[in-house]
Amino acid sequence: MSRIPVILAAALTVAMGLTVRGLWDGPVPKYAGDALYTVLIYTLVVVALPRIRPIVAASVAAGVSWVVEFAQLWEIPEVLRPVLGSTFNVPDLLWYVVGAGCAWAAHTLWLKRHPTP
Template identity: 30%
Template sequence: MPGKRHYALIAVALFAIEVAIALRWIGGEFIRGSVGDVLAVMFVYAVLRAITPWSMPKTALLAVAIGFAVEAAQYVHLAERLGFAKGSVMYVLLGNTFSVMDLLMYTVGGVLAWALDRRFG
């Protein structure tokens, strides 16, 4: 899709930052626990903008909803229930610790992605 390439590049950059955070190459607990959640939703937003024709508001809402769904999966310990080993890729992606603060960070990420897209997109 012409004109969508910059969203894919942003997604790749955000993914690289998220990997660096997950591997603890950058940041401490605050970065990993809060900034990482903000960036995760921004990553989902960028991916969705790269591959869909959806509006900014719809994309932001869906990105936040995906974050909330992941958090709900953590609330019920889905990774454990599915038998993923601690430290496995799927276990790390799903996580296993519910936090209301994460929901706030996902919301911040969605609002920030939308605002930046409106300003610079």
């Protein structure tokens, strides 16, 4: 898979996260942000490994998100909190899976419509 569409997807993911944060308050931007965080990780995995299978990329993205979430049970250094967060929250684990599932579905659909030789 070409890296250009994946890099564009990563940029779109960041823009969506900033837009959601700018438009709403409360749980909507928080949980949308969790899902989009995992989508961004997914895109970074695919940029690094363009031939990765979607299910593997989804598993890695969800796994990394879960590791970061569980790391919040311990003290996260202040400088890393904007990226890694600071408070463990069980519902976040579900939203990471939702984000990985959405990225998997989009990637799978893309590959079906744009097969590589």
